[in-house]
Amino acid sequence: MSGSSAALQPPADAVKPVRHPDAPAPGELLGAHYGGCFGCGGDQPHGLHLEARAGEGVRITAEFTVQAAHQGAPGLAHGGVLATALDETLGSLNWLLRTVAVTGRLETDFLRPVPVGTTLHLEAEVVAVAGRKIYSTATGRVGGPDGPVAVRADALFVEVKIDHFAQHGRPQEIRAAMEDPDQMRRARAFEVNP
Numbered sequence: 721m722s723g724s725s726a727a728l729q730p731p732a733d734a735v736k737p738v739r740h741p742d743a744p745a746p747g748e749l750l751g752a753h754y755g756g757c758f759g760c761g762g763d764q765p766h767g768l769h770l771e772a773r774a775g776e777g778v779r780i781t782a783e784f785t786v787q788a789a790h791q792g793a794p795g796l797a798h799g800g801v802l803a804t805a806l807d808e809t810l811g812s813l814n815w816l817l818r819t820v821a822v823t824g825r826l827e828t829d830f831l832r833p834v835p836v837g838t839t840l841h842l843e844a845e846v847v848a849v850a851g852r853k854i855y856s857t858a859t860g861r862v863g864g865p866d867g868p869v870a871v872r873a874d875a876l877f878v879e880v881k882i883d884h885f886a887q888h889g890r891p892q893e894i895r896a897a898m899e900d901p902d903q904m905r906r907a908r909a910f911e912v913n914p
């Protein structure tokens with residue numbers, strides 16, 4: 721069974737999301753937003769190394785292959801890791817809106833066990849926007865992009881100013897992120913393209 725709670729139902733004044741004109745073209749890989757990110761970063765040996773690709777409209781596809789380091793039960797992916805994969809894919813959508821946002825709420829359905837070695841084929845879409853609130857949904861399929869749905873999620877992301885990270889993050893990582901020229905380019909892009 722599935723279905724999200726009232727907190728994830730867009731309000732009556734919600735509008736359709738608008739893809740930013742400078743969003744990456746459909747098919748383009750997004751790359752990691754931060755090397756240290758557990759979801760997508762290349763600097764995390766046991767991270768998910770999830771690769772997200774822009775789709776049409778405000779949609780993303782992504783792939784993640786479950787490694788031995790991601791187990792919960794023997795030979796099976798940990799549910800929290802699968803939720804991370806959904807969260808990361810959903811978070812990537814905000815890059816197509818050029819909005820900086822964090823997950824406020826994430827509701828997940830686990831429909832099938834996902835064995836180690838499985839590639840999860842994820843797909844996510846922004847369904848509505850209401851002020852700072854971004855409502856989105858995602859599925860993860862096994863056996864191919866058209867395979868059965870193993871996990872799904874509905875989420876609410878909340879737009880934040882870039883200061884959110886400088887204010888709340890640990891100083892050493894913030895400093896390192898600020899010294900990474902690509903990171904700053906991306907952060908600046910967020911700021912000048914609201």
Ligand SMILES: CCCCC/C=C\C/C=C\C/C=C\C/C=C\CCCC(=O)SCCNC(=O)CCNC(=O)[C@H](O)C(C)(C)COP(=O)(O)OP(=O)(O)OC[C@H]1O[C@@H](n2cnc3c(N)ncnc32)[C@H](O)[C@@H]1OP(=O)(O)O
Nearest residue numbers: 727753807808811821822823824825878880885886897907
């Ligand atoms: C300087 C260098 C920096 C370099 C940075 C570089 C790159 C950054 C770029 C991108 C990175 C972005 C994200 C990371 C990417 C991917 C990872 C996946 C995503 C995540 O993993 S991200 C981590 C987990 N995430 C958090 O760490 C959030 C902790 N949290 C908070 O920081 C606050 O909680 C916040 C900001 C969410 C809200 O706080 P707030 O004070 O700003 O706003 P407020 O509370 O007023 O909420 C406004 C409206 O949202 C509704 N609302 C809020 N929360 C709700 C909930 N849970 N359920 C239902 N409705 C909710 C309210 O009801 C209200 O609705 P209304 O307007 O209708 O009244």
